[in-house]
Amino acid sequence: MIKRVAMLLVVVVLAFGGLISCAGPAEETTYKVGAIVSQTGPYSALGLPALEGAELIVKGINEAGGINGVPLELIVYDDKGSSTETALAAKKLIEVDKVLALFCSSATGLAHSLVPVANEGKTPGIPMSGTGLIHDQLGEWAFKPISAEEDYIPLPLNYLSQDVGVSKLAGMMENSGYGEGGEFYLVQCAPDCGIDVVEIQHFDPAATDMTPQLTNIKNSDAEAMFVWGSGPAGALAIKQAREMGMSVHIVTTPAQASPSYVEAFQEFYEMEPSAVCLDSKLTMWRQLPDDDPDKAMCREFDELYTGIYGHPPSMWNAIGAQIVQFIADGLERAQPDPSNLEEARAEVRDAFETTENLSLFMGTYTLSPTDHYGRVIPKEVLVTFEGGEKVLVKW
């Protein structure tokens, strides 16, 4: 009899213990944000700095107590330079990790894979895309507070027509989504800037010899050349053009201003007329006039980044940083409750759509339900190269 009671007691105690342990430790609420970046693959040069910038902002937010007191949690996946991997990572972030919002910051072509997945998964997604071609495909759930060609192409074109005084332009376009967008908008924007596009050549992003294309440009009556690339080929094109004795004016997209190329090919970048590249206020803040409204913001980020990494930040650090800043601003206004995921995501989307005059590194943004791009003030600058230094030319 006693034995039976004792056994029953043991079973009850064990069962109780089992039930208590099932409850598990109380989970801390965080705002989960998904990040898909190229940590490996051909675009890691853009992805890794973007991640650095993003992580820096997340750290700063959490050290200051989080958003509305809730810590921000960044969940990072590597897209390995593949659109398929990007889409898969996006699905995983939405369905398994249950993020409130996600972004992809590697290259334009990869980031576009995010758009359909975000719309299908009804989760706000930010593709780091610099092209306007995607604007009418963003749907309800994709936002791109970054840049678009229509805003920044006029800067170098006006520089050529007004400051330099030339009008005949050749396009040296990369064979990629990035180059495709560039070509479309170059042709569209040129007439309004007093530029006549007389020749267009294409090159592979991994090309090592562009003399055939450059020869064709040389033979045309182009007075200037717009090198539109995101990889080493663009920098090689500048070097090879100068080595071939071409003295056309050269303007380029931001990737060609990357320190590793400028250092390696300094002689060619500085050869008269020195190359002029698109860049950002963040890298050139020291040369901005003191009354520039963005100078303080850029200096702050520069000092923060340099303090940790020992070298100044690049435009790609700024892009990663500003995506997180945009998301954080939306989360702050939405105050979503992550336990009700569907509603929370909708609230975040609504908050993104009501972003107003948000000043970030690449621009100032005011979005709306019909405008998921919203850049009202572009902040690109033009730089050239002299004596081993970058010099601000126009902004």
Place this chain on the structure above:
Amino acid sequence: MDFSSVLQFLISGVTLGCIYAALGLGLFVVYGVTRVLNLAQGEFVMLGGMITVSLNSMGAPLFASIVLAVTITALSGAILYRFIIYPARNSAGSTLAFLTAGFAFAIEGLTLLVWGWEFRSLTNFLGSPNIHLWGATIFGQAPWVVGVTLLMVVGLYLFFGYTVKGKALRACADEPLGAKTVGISTEKMALFSFVLAAGLGAVAGATITPLTMTAYNVGIPLTIKGLLAAFVGGINRAEGVILGGMVLGLAEAMSAGLMSSGYHDVLALGVLLVVFLCRPRGLLGAPERA
């Protein structure tokens, strides 16, 4: 289309062709002896360039840097054979090819870890200046690339044709059982072929870096181009590989020059596809012995 433009396209084509031919030769050396398709050949080329740049930027004179880079890369070729290919030597050829591909990815990842993603460059050997000829430009490093490739071709021809070791290597390729019967160690010959291919690849890599720059991820595209060159020309014969490389390089350059649209890569590869369909063993491919 004026003369100097066509000349420029030809110069570009010949330079590219020599790069691809050099890659194809490395593939030929390994395939010819072991019947293994070494998909890591491009990594040897990449390592040759990266290590040379590293040593040179640390202060070592250029020639010493190249010699050291070639030695280190040749060692990696030995590692590939001894620790990856040799243990699996009884596997099917496709398995061995996959193993070399795995090795290639591993090298790429290691390189990214050690050196980072940045592209690196070298100045032209001996500071060779550009040559301007009839309105076209020959980049200073281009003669070096052509010269090194020619040296490789001549060197391999003499080696395989007139030295005992070279003939032993050919014996392994033509008749492995017979070779063993006369006392040739097929394993030692296989090791040697990997080391040779790695060394040649490294020399090519160091030589092309002033022209093309180098980075952790240039290996695989180079391997693919080398494979195309080898298959189009016929991987069984060195002459085939060289011809394949030149055809590929010229097709690329001419289509880039003559077509302003973005389809010139498609056209170049299309031409190669036609070659394949007409002559499946490659332009100079010999039928394989039983």
